[in-house]
């Protein structure tokens with residue numbers, strides 16, 4: 001797998017793993033934050049439901065007062081009942097609104113309670129409209145029982161929300177439990193007061209059943225009191241909570257219970273009660289207020305803790321977001337650095353090595369100044385490149401020298417045209433071609449006339465200049481395929497392309513004329529004119545040999561010399 005691909009896949013896998021991990025972490029924190037928000041809201045709902053239950057309990061006091069009223073009815077008692085009902089309705093409406101808001105649609109959770117409340121109020125109103133004599137104990141019991149049934153309906157709502165809050169806030173579950181117990185305590189305290197409604201309204205002495213009922217309710221109330229007092233969390237030792245509990249003991253369990261005991265004692269002694277239902281309620285109901293005050297203190301503590309949890313969850317979510325963003329940023333930076341500092345230089349180095357292997361030095365390795373392992377590698381690569389370039393240069397020099405040597409082996413050192421060895425080789429090749437193609441091959445041998453006198457008169461260097469110039473003149477006069485060589489001393493040989501004797505003679509004549517007409521200017525300014533004598537020979541047929549051809553040309557040249565020089569002779 002290519003390194004870039006491997007790096008891309010590794011980066012993607014790493015990024016996925018980190019994102020997954022961060023996603024899981026953030027999701028957990030988000031859930032915690034959302035649950036804390038929902039739980040906080042639920043706690044508020046629970047508080048509302050408790051208030052509604054309390055108002056329903058409270059409404060029974062004015063109901064008892066109205067039911068125990070004589071004729072004509074006391075307008076103050078009526079007005080208090082209407083106020084109590086309005087308070088209950090307001091509390092229920094607020095609870096209904098909050099429930100609707102929480103579920104996002106109109107809530108029907110309180111429908112059974114509303115129905116029962118409407119029916120109970122109707123029963124109370126119908127009974128209150130009757131003359132006191134017709135308000136029989138059975139009718140009064142039935143009306144009060146209907147009112148009793150309302151509180152459990154409201155408390156069901158309280159109970160379900162208490163559980164919901166406890167799930168989100170296990171830490172404050174014990175506080176909520178105690179708040180719930182105070183609501184129950186208030187309810188049973190209310191029932192204790194209501195148990196005296198009928199005897200006070202009649203008025204009549206308490207029956208044995210009344211006593212038993214009072215005994216049962218007192219037992220339940222004492223049980224709830226003990227449960228509330230059991231230390232279960234740090235909150236129990238909070239000064240505010242301790243003060244609220246002491247106030248409840250002092251007001252309800254001392255003054256409130258004493259009032260109930262007074263009625264009981266009066267009944268046992270056969271004395272008049274000295275108060276009717278309304279007067280009793282007026283004294284008894286305020287005694288229950290500290291129970292609700294304790295509930296409110298506990299709920300406030302629960303709210304405070306829930307708010308702290310909500311804030312803590314929010315802080316943790318923000319912190320997790322920041323940490324997540326920092327991790328992603330660090331990972332991105334790390335991958336970018338690894339890519340820039342390791343992967344890219346490695347790829348460039350690889351490309352440079354591959355090019356070096358192919359003899360291409362056009363890509364110098366960059367970053368060799370780096371002070372790390374990659375820098376070491378790039379420096380080694382630069383050294384390798386320099387060495388390879390040196391080696392290539394040496395190799396080219398060697399090839400050039402070999403070619404030069406080869407050229408020198410084939411070239412005459414003075415004139416630069418072919419030497420005798422190279423001409424013999426070329427001549428033999430061409431002779432073989434002539435034999436194969438059944439062609440004629442000619443040789444023109446010529447020799448500078450009286451050359452010794454040139455040397456003698458102007459010096460050996462001047463003689464050399466003459467030889468160089470004659471070679472130039474002849475070379476310039478030849479066409480492609482016609483070869484000229486220095487055969488030795490002042491003797492030259494020309495081999496035309498395949499041709500017969502006449503064509504060779506014509507060429508020899510042209511060369512002779514070119515040499516004789518060319519004025520030769522020496523280095524010292526002297527102008528010379530030299531001539532040359534030419535011998536031409538032609539070979540043909542399967543048995544033609546180069547030596548024979550030269551020999552024949554040499555004989556013709558000899559004849560040209562003998563016949564006066566500066567002329568062309570051919571074999572006979």
Ligand SMILES: Nc1nc2c(ncn2[C@@H]2O[C@H](COP(=O)(O)OP(=O)(O)OP(=O)(O)O)[C@@H](O)[C@H]2O)c(=O)[nH]1
Nearest residue numbers: 448449450451452453455460461463464489490561
């Ligand atoms: N400067 C110079 N002279 C050379 C070279 N090779 C041969 N010679 C001279 O060429 C002369 C040839 O002289 P000869 O063989 O007597 O012939 P010639 O004087 O040309 O007279 P003919 O050939 O009969 O016309 C000699 O003096 C050689 O020394 C050379 O490379 N350079």
